[in-house]
Amino acid sequence: MEKIYLDYNASTPMAPEVVEAMKPLLDDFYGNSSALHWAGKPVKELLQKAREQVAEVIACSPREIIFTSGGSEANNLALKGFYFKNRHKGNHIITSKIEHPAIINPCKFLEQIGAKVTFVDVDRYGKVPLDEIKNAITKETILISIMHSNNETGTLQPIKEIGLIAETHGIAFHTDASQSIGKVPVNVNDLKVDMLTIAGHKLYAPKGIGALFIREGIQLEPLIHGAGHEFGLRAGTENTLLAVGLGKACEIAKQQVGNPQIKDLTDYFWSQLKDAFGDQVVLNGHPKDRLPNTLNVSFVRKIGQDLLSAIPNLAASTGSACHAGSIELSPVLKVMDILEEIGMGALRFSLGRYTTKDEIDQVVESLKRIL
Incomplete structure (x- = not known):
């Protein structure tokens, strides 16, 4: 990739x-x-x-x-x-x-x-x-x-x-x-x-x-x-x-404000993840009242950093950190009362002006291979 x-x-x-x-x-x-x-x-x-x-x-x-x-x-x-x-x-x-x-x-x-x-x-x-x-x-x-x-x-x-x-x-x-x-x-x-x-x-x-x-x-x-x-x-x-x-x-x-391109790509990304992983992927944050480019999702009972490490060519962020074998959720997810088994698998994908549909497809395929 x-x-x-x-x-x-x-x-x-x-x-x-x-x-x-x-x-x-x-x-x-x-x-x-x-x-x-x-x-x-x-x-x-x-x-x-x-x-x-x-x-x-x-x-x-x-x-x-x-x-x-x-x-x-x-x-x-x-x-x-x-x-x-x-x-x-x-x-x-x-x-x-x-x-x-x-x-x-x-x-x-x-x-x-x-x-x-x-x-x-x-x-x-x-x-x-x-x-x-x-x-x-x-x-x-x-x-x-x-x-x-x-x-x-x-x-x-x-x-x-x-x-x-x-x-x-x-x-x-x-x-x-x-x-x-x-x-x-x-x-x-x-x-x-x-x-x-x-x-x-x-x-x-x-x-x-x-x-x-x-x-x-x-x-x-x-x-x-x-x-x-x-x-x-x-x-x-x-x-x-x-x-x-x-x-x-x-x-x-x-x-750029009001340009639907990035929101459409973000929505497409989420639909592809839901189709691929069903209930094993969870959206963190408000389903509608959120930035059009931001997708914070959790892969249930997985560790976000492990997923990113398995895709070294992907730049994204995690919602938890590993310390001496234990998982520490980000302060934001913790305050939202996200369960640890969900929060530990959090990844934040934030799209931008130069993101393409092909890139989204590549990421989804890579996640499929890992999971």
Whole structure:
């Protein structure tokens, strides 16, 4: 079997259009965007265009976009920056138990310096029940952070409904949309969010670049202090090369939303697996409310890593890890109360823009030979 990549939720290749957009900056446009002379002005224009392209994909103002080094930094800026600036109003944060470590670990850090954090549960599909959010709110609650879609199962969260709850209580609301941009519609006004995270390498842009949407009026303390770059929220000369790449990727992502090709391939993949393995293969996550490219499935009473090891040319992810002969489920599957005999055989297949039907057929045939 040829090398097949079905791990697009982990990272995407750069789109050819993104590479082409970045090429001129490798030879020219070396000036500092803050400089007022002939070398700085065109760089500032490129940076502004990139900011506009990012803003357009989520329907916000360019002034509400802050470039970061990626999704992790954007999440840290949202959580720590908001807490440090607003802790005089309260010290309580609400998030979920299935968040990415770039949310979980900053929250645990904030707990060490005085914050109180409630990690709410999810249902068996990995979705946050609205009652969990409502019941967690206290007079001290200043921030809610719930991911837009889960990176492992693809389950989409009821972000708009949570946003309405937050708005009613006067609480700021952040969502990590790293996995969602370009796959499903994301409009910050429809979703009622005050902050939103974007990660470049999840949408065919380079690694090392991301962005944070910060609604006008939301006050954050910078994590990096220095000069007044990025509207005073992130000191350091902007990386125009990578920002241009992210901008182009967002421009393409806006055009890709609604394209049924990847969802059709994902549905085809699932139907082929069901036909081949019947009740021995189980879907993890919500059957409908999930990312169109994500298929997290368990092969009952099998070990996911063993299956991947038997297909060395396949790039995919497992939902469990082996330690000294024992199986440890991923925190996400564990919180969803997936039985160990099911969860230990979990594999996450995440399809992308360059996945083909022939590749899906090859993977299914390989799994048939193994099982």
